[in-house]
Amino acid sequence: MGKTWEDFPVGMTFGTPSITVTEAHLVGWAGLTMDFYPLHMDREYAAKTPFGERIAHGPLTFALAVGLVGLSRVAEDAVIAWLGVDAMEIPAPVHIGDTIHVEVEVAEQRETRDAGRGLTSMRYRVVNQADRTVMTFLMRFLMRRST
Numbered sequence: 001m002g003k004t005w006e007d008f009p010v011g012m013t014f015g016t017p018s019i020t021v022t023e024a025h026l027v028g029w030a031g032l033t034m035d036f037y038p039l040h041m042d043r044e045y046a047a048k049t050p051f052g053e054r055i056a057h058g059p060l061t062f063a064l065a066v067g068l069v070g071l072s073r074v075a076e077d078a079v080i081a082w083l084g085v086d087a088m089e090i091p092a093p094v095h096i097g098d099t100i101h102v103e104v105e106v107a108e109q110r111e112t113r114d115a116g117r118g119l120t121s122m123r124y125r126v127v128n129q130a131d132r133t134v135m136t137f138l139m140r141f142l143m144r145r146s147t
Helices: 023-033 043-047 058-072
Strands: 013-015 079-089 099-111 117-127 133-144
Touching: 023 058, 058 099, 058 117, 058 133
Parallel strands: none
Antiparallel strands: 013 099, 079 133, 099 117, 117 133
């Protein structure tokens, strides 16, 4: 049966593998989403910004974080549905060449009227190679219960 809601008590933590963000990620994301904003795509434009160089799209960083958590296989088949994301903050940029990973903490669990399902909120902290937080957010899931 795999993991269930009961396997994710409040306070539980886990980490993910890491990935190095490359120019190919930015170009691929821009092509997929049609987000060709010059801060991400134009080296000369970006050099004149406070960042001094191109940076990753915020939604790209979010997508990579979600993917890294999925790669960790921690939840296995416990998740029935993703219910949303809250409280996203981006305190620092992700640069080409940065290596990021995600640190996750189970923040909340609630029962539902359906004894076979439970709600879980997990706090994601995306961290670069210098242990600097580059993004945080709260993910909400509907999970399968063992009962």
